[in-house]
Amino acid sequence: MSKRSSQYYRDLIVELVKKEIKVRYKNNILGYAWSILNPLAQALVFFVAFQYILKVHIENYVLFLILGLFPWQWFLNSVIGSSVSMIANSNLIKKTIFPREYIVFAVVLNDMVHFVLSLPVLILFLLVYHPGIEARYLLLFPILVVIQLFVILGISLLVASINVFFRDLERLVAILLNMLFYATPVVYAETMIPEKLKFFVYLNPLSLLIVNYRDIFLYHDVNWKYLLLSSGYAVAIFLIGYTVFSRLKSKFAEVL
Amino acid sequence: MKENREKSIIFEDVWKYYPLYHQITGGIKRFLINLPAALKQMQNSKFWAVNGLSFEVYKGEAFGIMGPNGAGKSTVMSMIAGVIKPTRGNVIVRGRVAPLLELGAGFHFDLTGRENAILNGILLGMTKTEILGRLDQILAFAELGEFIDQPIRTYSSGMMARLGFSVAIHTNPDILLVDEILAVGDESFQKKCFAKMEDFKHEGVTIVLISHDRLTMERFCDRIIEIEGGKLKTTHRISRHS
Numbered sequence: 001m002s003k004r005s006s007q008y009y010r011d012l013i014v015e016l017v018k019k020e021i022k023v024r025y026k027n028n029i030l031g032y033a034w035s036i037l038n039p040l041a042q043a044l045v046f047f048v049a050f051q052y053i054l055k056v057h058i059e060n061y062v063l064f065l066i067l068g069l070f071p072w073q074w075f076l077n078s079v080i081g082s083s084v085s086m087i088a089n090s091n092l093i094k095k096t097i098f099p100r101e102y103i104v105f106a107v108v109l110n111d112m113v114h115f116v117l118s119l120p121v122l123i124l125f126l127l128v129y130h131p132g133i134e135a136r137y138l139l140l141f142p143i144l145v146v147i148q149l150f151v152i153l154g155i156s157l158l159v160a161s162i163n164v165f166f167r168d169l170e171r172l173v174a175i176l177l178n179m180l181f182y183a184t185p186v187v188y189a190e191t192m193i194p195e196k197l198k199f200f201v202y203l204n205p206l207s208l209l210i211v212n213y214r215d216i217f218l219y220h221d222v223n224w225k226y227l228l229l230s231s232g233y234a235v236a237i238f239l240i241g242y243t244v245f246s247r248l249k250s251k252f253a254e255v256l
Numbered sequence: 257m258k259e260n261r262e263k264s265i266i267f268e269d270v271w272k273y274y275p276l277y278h279q280i281t282g283g284i285k286r287f288l289i290n291l292p293a294a295l296k297q298m299q300n301s302k303f304w305a306v307n308g309l310s311f312e313v314y315k316g317e318a319f320g321i322m323g324p325n326g327a328g329k330s331t332v333m334s335m336i337a338g339v340i341k342p343t344r345g346n347v348i349v350r351g352r353v354a355p356l357l358e359l360g361a362g363f364h365f366d367l368t369g370r371e372n373a374i375l376n377g378i379l380l381g382m383t384k385t386e387i388l389g390r391l392d393q394i395l396a397f398a399e400l401g402e403f404i405d406q407p408i409r410t411y412s413s414g415m416m417a418r419l420g421f422s423v424a425i426h427t428n429p430d431i432l433l434v435d436e437i438l439a440v441g442d443e444s445f446q447k448k449c450f451a452k453m454e455d456f457k458h459e460g461v462t463i464v465l466i467s468h469d470r471l472t473m474e475r476f477c478d479r480i481i482e483i484e485g486g487k488l489k490t491t492h493r494i495s496r497h498s
Contacts, residue, residue: 004381011384015375023366091361095433097338098379166284253339254274 012098016106021113035114036121039069046187058189060130060218066122067214068186074115075152075206076177081107082156083163083170090256100249101242104160108152116145126217137216143227144212147234151205154237157245164252185210205233263350264431264462265313265336270345272306272331272486305331306342307486315430316460318453320477322470328486329466333433336464351430351462354380358435360416365409369400369419372408376423390426397452398422399445414442421449431462450476 025031043065050056058064082104086093089103119141126133163169184206185193193201201207208223208230215221287294306328313319321329334340335347337355362379363372373394377387387394395404398418400411408416425432432453453463453476467473473480474494482489 005383007385008378008381008383012378015378015384019364019367019371019375022371023364026366089362091358092379094334094339095337095355095357095361096379096381098381166287168284172284250341253334 009099009102012102013105013109016102017109017113020106020110024110024114032117036118039066039073039118040121043069050187056188063125063129063218064189064214065187066125067217068184068210070115070118070122071148071210071213072181072184072186072206074111074148076181077114078108078111078152078156079159079173079177080170081111082160083173086160086164086252087167087256093256094253100252101157101245104156104245105153108149108156111152112145112149122217130218132220133217134220137220137222140212140216140222140227144209144216147205147227147230148209150234150238151209151230154234154239154241157238157241161245161248161252164248164255180204180206202229205230205237208233262315263312263348264315264317265319265350265464266346266348267309267311267332267335268346268348270306270309270335270342270347271304272328272335272340272343273302273304275302305486306335308345309483309486309488310345311481311488311491313462313464315462316457317479318457318463318465318477320465320467320473320480321483322467322473322480323483323489327483329483330435331486332483333435333464333466336431337433349431352381352428353431353433354424354427354429355433356424356435357420359413359420360408361420363408363416363420366407368406369398369404369408369411369415370395373398373419373423376420377427380424380427382427386428394419394422394426397426397448414445418445425452425456429461431464432456434463434465436467 024035043062046065046069047062051058051061085103085107086100092098093100123133159169159173163173183200184204185201190201190207190211201211208226212223212226212230215223309328309332321332323329331340333355335342336349337353338349341347357376362376364375367375370391373391374384374387377390377394378384398415398421400415400419403411403415408419411419434453456463465473465477477494479494480492482492
C-alpha cells in the first residue's frame, strides 16, 4: 500500500464528504432547512438585541448580519468539528494507514458545501431587502471562498493534531472561538471599531474576509488590500497547519 | 526446506518505546502548571513496549501471537499494519495489509450497510471502482438479506461484525491481521470466517492472529509465538494431521 493512485485520493475525499453530508441530513429533506435555520435564528436574535433594543444604526442590518454569520458559521463548525475528529476516529487511526488529514479535509469541505448552499438564501434576502446585485462583484465570491477554505483548513489541521496530545485543547478552543466572535466584525461594522483597536482587524483573517463578503454583496465594492492580505494569511496559516499536522501524525496511533 | 519459503513479515531486533504521554494527555493546564517537572518526566519516563523482538512470518502461514495483557501484542500488530514505527530495528512487511477493524469502526450508524461497505472499503485502501466490482460478493458473504439498505443502527452486533469482516477479506490482501475480532458473531458465522481464512492460507495469504483463546489459536495457527514484556518467550510449531 505504498503508492496509491490519485484516483484513490479523489474517491477517498468524495466518499468522506458524501458521508458527512448524508449523516448531517440523515436522508431528510428538511436537513437543508435546518442548516440554514441556525444562522438565520441567530441573525434574528442579534437584530432584535442590537438594532431594536440597543438602537445600533446599521443599514440593511439583517443582510449585514447574515453576511457575517454565514462565513462565521462555516469557520466555527469546521474548527470545532476538526478538534475532536482524530479522537472520534481513533479506531481507524490505530489500525489503518489511510491519510489522516483527509478526515479534517472532509469536515471542512462538508461545512464549505453548506456555506455555498446558503448562497441562494442570501440572494433571496438581497432581492427582498436590497434590490440590485452587481454581477461582476459576485465573481469574487468563489475567490473569497477559496481564501477562507485555506484559512480554515490550516487552523483545523493545527487544532486537530494538537488536540490528540492535549485533550483539553478543545475546551480552550471553544472559549477562544467565543471571544473571537466578538472580536470579529460580525454583529458590528468594521468602521465602528475604535482607532486604538483597528490593528486587530489586520491580525484577523476572518475580519478581512467578512468585510469583503459585505463589500461585494452589499456595497458593490471590493477591498483589494484586505483581499491580498487575507490571501497571504491563507497561505501562511495553511502551511503552518499542514506542517504541524504532518509532523505529528505518525504519533497519533501511539497516543490515541 | 522452510528457510527457502518466501517471507512476508520480518521483525529484526525490533525495539519500541512510548514516552509516557499521559503527562500531556492529562491536559494543557496540568502540563503548564508542572512544566519543568513534566518536561523532565517526559524525557526520562519511557515505556519499552517491545524489547528486541525478532521473528519471521512466511507467506501463506497462519501465525499466532499470544501473551498476557501489556505484553506488546497490539504494538506488534500496529507495527505490522504500519501505523506505528519501531524505535530501533527493522520491520519489513511485504504486500497489502488488511486489518480487521474493531466492531463498527469506520461505520456510520445512519448510513446503510451498502453505503458503509463502500466507505469502509475506501478507508481500507480500495478505489471506488474496485469496491463496486466486488460489492455483490461483499454483501453476499455478509448475509445481510433485506437489511442491506437499512441504516446499520438497526443491525445486531453479529450483522455488523459480518459486514466488517466481509469488507476486509474482499480488499484482496496479502496479509490479514485478525485481532480478537471473531469473538463476536454467531457460531455459524465464525465457522464461515475460519473456512474463508483456510481458503486464504491455501491461496498464499498470510494471516496474523492475536487471541487469548489458546484452543482457537492451536486449532487454526501453523505457528504460535508467546511474548511477554515485549520479548519472545516461546515458539510453538503446531503439527496438524489433516
